[in-house]
Amino acid sequence: MNDEPTDEIVRNAARSDDAISRWDVTGGEDDLLQAILAGDAEGAGGSAPARPRRRFLGLPLSPLRAGLALACVAGLVVVAFALTSGGAGTGSTSFADAAVRVAEANPRYLVTEPGWSVTRVDEFEADSGEIEFGDGDGHGLQITWYPARYYGSYYRDRGEVAETDFSFPELGASRTVSYSDTDFATMLEPDGAVFVEIRGDRLSETAYKAVLGSLEQVDVDAWLDAMPESVVKPDERADAVDEIVADMPIPPGVNLEALKSDAGALERYQLVAETTSVVACGWLDQWAAAYKGGDAAAEAEATAALQSSHQWAALKEIQHQGGYSAVVWEIADWVKNDQREYLLGTGVSSGNPDGRVYGYGPRYATALGCDSEHKHVIEESGAK
Amino acid sequence: MNAAETVGLTPANGGEELDRASGFEALFRANSRAILGYGLRRCAREEDAADVLAEVMLVAWRRWIDVPKDETARLWLYGVARNVVANRSRTETRQLRVADRLRGQISAQSSEDPFERRDASEAVRAALTLLSDQDREVLLLSAWEDLGPTEIASVLDLTPVAVRSRLHRARTRLREQLDVEPGPALDLPSDSERADQKGRL
Numbered sequence: 001m002n003d004e005p006t007d008e009i010v011r012n013a014a015r016s017d018d019a020i021s022r023w024d025v026t027g028g029e030d031d032l033l034q035a036i037l038a039g040d041a042e043g044a045g046g047s048a049p050a051r052p053r054r055r056f057l058g059l060p061l062s063p064l065r066a067g068l069a070l071a072c073v074a075g076l077v078v079v080a081f082a083l084t085s086g087g088a089g090t091g092s093t094s095f096a097d098a099a100v101r102v103a104e105a106n107p108r109y110l111v112t113e114p115g116w117s118v119t120r121v122d123e124f125e126a127d128s129g130e131i132e133f134g135d136g137d138g139h140g141l142q143i144t145w146y147p148a149r150y151y152g153s154y155y156r157d158r159g160e161v162a163e164t165d166f167s168f169p170e171l172g173a174s175r176t177v178s179y180s181d182t183d184f185a186t187m188l189e190p191d192g193a194v195f196v197e198i199r200g201d202r203l204s205e206t207a208y209k210a211v212l213g214s215l216e217q218v219d220v221d222a223w224l225d226a227m228p229e230s231v232v233k234p235d236e237r238a239d240a241v242d243e244i245v246a247d248m249p250i251p252p253g254v255n256l257e258a259l260k261s262d263a264g265a266l267e268r269y270q271l272v273a274e275t276t277s278v279v280a281c282g283w284l285d286q287w288a289a290a291y292k293g294g295d296a297a298a299e300a301e302a303t304a305a306l307q308s309s310h311q312w313a314a315l316k317e318i319q320h321q322g323g324y325s326a327v328v329w330e331i332a333d334w335v336k337n338d339q340r341e342y343l344l345g346t347g348v349s350s351g352n353p354d355g356r357v358y359g360y361g362p363r364y365a366t367a368l369g370c371d372s373e374h375k376h377v378i379e380e381s382g383a384k
Numbered sequence: 385m386n387a388a389e390t391v392g393l394t395p396a397n398g399g400e401e402l403d404r405a406s407g408f409e410a411l412f413r414a415n416s417r418a419i420l421g422y423g424l425r426r427c428a429r430e431e432d433a434a435d436v437l438a439e440v441m442l443v444a445w446r447r448w449i450d451v452p453k454d455e456t457a458r459l460w461l462y463g464v465a466r467n468v469v470a471n472r473s474r475t476e477t478r479q480l481r482v483a484d485r486l487r488g489q490i491s492a493q494s495s496e497d498p499f500e501r502r503d504a505s506e507a508v509r510a511a512l513t514l515l516s517d518q519d520r521e522v523l524l525l526s527a528w529e530d531l532g533p534t535e536i537a538s539v540l541d542l543t544p545v546a547v548r549s550r551l552h553r554a555r556t557r558l559r560e561q562l563d564v565e566p567g568p569a570l571d572l573p574s575d576s577e578r579a580d581q582k583g584r585l
Contacts, residue, residue, distance in 0.1 A: 001530055006555040009562070010527035013508035014425040015499050017530075021417050023493040028486025032438055033412050035482040036445050037405050120549055130518075132549075144516070179514050180561075199516065201553075269545055 100220055102126050107191050108223040109143055109171075109198075113214040116141075118228050127194055133211075140201030141211050148190035154197070158187060166205075168212050184208045237261075237271070244275045244314040249305045251282030272314045273324045280309065280328050281370035287335055288344060288362065288372075306332035331364050346374075404448050411451065412441055415458050418529070420490075422465045425528050430494045434487035438480045439468045462529065462539045466521065511561035515554050522547055523554040 001011075105126040110118075111133040119134040130144040146154065161177035168174050168186065176186040185199040198215075200208040218226075238260040245256065259275055283302045290298035309315060309332045319325040334343055346361030360366055365373035419440050423433030443464045444451050452460050512520055518540070525536045533547040540547070 002526065002532075004526070004555070006559055007523070007527035009508055010512070010523060010558070013505040013512075014528055015421070017418065017421045019497070019499075020421045020424060023490075023497070025420070025486055025489040025493060028434065028483070028489040029412075029416050029437075031485045032434075032441065032482055033409060033416075036412075036441055037408070120546075142516075183514075183557075269543060 100224070102129065103220040103223050105193055106145055106223070107188070107194070107196050108218050108220070109196070109215045110218050110223065110226050111141060111211055111214055112216050113211050116211070116214075118226050121227060139203055139207065141203070142199045142201065144197045144199070145194040146197065148193055148195050151187075151190050151195045154195075155187060158185070161185075166209065168209075171212065171215065181205065186212065240268070240271060241275050244272055245279060246313075248276070248279050248312050248314075249283075249308060250279060251286055251302075251305070254278060254282040269318050269324075272318050276309075276312070276315060276324075276328060277368050277370065280306065280331070281365065281368055281372060284331070284335070284343075284364050284368070284370065285372045288364075291340060291344075303335050306335050327367060331367060334364075407453070408445055408448060411444060411457055411461075415461050416441075418458060419461055419465055422462060422529065423469065424490075425524070426469050431487045431491045434483040434490050435480050436465060436468055437486070438483040440465045443468070456538065459531075459535055459538045462525070462531075463541070466539065507562060508558075511558050514561055515557055518542075519550045519554040519557070522550040523558065526551060 106129075113135070115135050115137075116133050117136075118131055119140070120132040121129070127147045128145060130142055133141045133143070155175070158175070158177050161179060164176045164178050164184065166176040166184070166186070168176075171186070171188055172191075173189040174186050176184055178184050182202050182204055183200065184203065184205065185197060188196045188198070198212065200211065203211060241256055241260045250256070256275070256278065259278060283305045287299055287302035287306070290296070290302060309328050315325040315328060331343070343364045344362045346359055346363070347366070359374065359376050361374060362372075364370070416437065420433050420437050423436030424430050427433055427436065440461055444461060450460075451457055512524070515523065521540065522536055522542075525531045525539060526533075531539065533544045533551065536542070536551075537544045537547045542550075
């Protein structure tokens, strides 16, 4: 249980897992389990009369509303859009196809107010994503895009929030609601496959209107050019890989060229993880082969190289952005501490729907996603 | 006798199905209350959580091949639960017959053990509705399901960086709405954070 004070406040507003675990609902759970196993639940089994749809978004904070239970609080389903390379259409030639496809599907608004820039990009996908702009002084603006098919439900949900009479004719048809006197949100009508929602962060009415008034629709190149450093642009990728590995010893035989020319990753975190994996996996593979072959010198070389990962600048750079760095360092320390059995251990997965039994491993390769990971059928018994 | 056997699945009539059934039963028993809790906390009528659990487990049964066969299975189930709850909110809700008994039991338990919603709780719940959908879900997964940023990233198919950013923003906005003093804002990764489903660690 984390001890973040805000989480504690939220936690106290609902039943705890501990309390729920004491409920006597085992009979109903058993019935459900058996019904599923017996196939009785297929076809969703006779629905009772439907109840009206409930609203779940955008209730204004008022004593009246505060007395209401929160309906099913769910968000938009983030639909992963499989970006593929090739055939970028009419877009720029200086960016990856994947990035261009996102840009082409997007209304591509940029804040042109002086001092404002893109500070963050999330879920950079064609039909969902978010860009955050900031002025460096605590004020922000988020532009979120969603699949157009959800426009209707969002529009109805926002209908519960106090509507303003703001008008932004340059943005087309729009509706602005006010969550507070420094928290406004504007929905634009769908444009192609997506619709856009804009929300200010600590912007007064005047400031919000000014920032929205400065929004400009730009072309693909200008929009992608405005992306922050965390989005690695393809023409920068080779240099970025070189920079990431600058203080890493490269294992013999490891080639980074494919990594440099791959147009897949867009975020720097991903690129650092991808690049570091190639290097760390190379050393781990050498370590494993040397151990098995009794080559003490090669084993010592790999052990020292992996230990140096504690100083690799790229891993330090991303260590607070996710758990990748910690795992590389943990594995490096296991190598140093001779935890060979564990690192080289394999796993078995049985009970798979195809009836096969699979073997996985070695453990270090599975943990880091090394190419040397093996996954193979070790028992065909019962297979189709 | 386990549930798979009581419904007539035996090695004699299909070892493959028995493996699937045994695996599913283990998954169900290990995660039923967690998913029930997910639904209970998010639905206005607590008995609706029975249908949420039923729909989530039906998806897991039908898509057994896609369900992770390790400790990340619960994250996968949370991801399905999120979609199920979202779909129920967008569309006409339905009650599954297979969840009838569970629905009744939840209703009874809910009456016997009412959750006392103090004024403060109602204010928190109302303030939560003012967050954006994704910011809110990130915060709820942290506070209600006690997931770390990397686990939340896995459930929502976001990057851990995005989760931290949203978590920070959601907490800040909620505190502002509730007019409470800020707490520590730094979200450092916990030791337990591990790889997400994209191979990122």
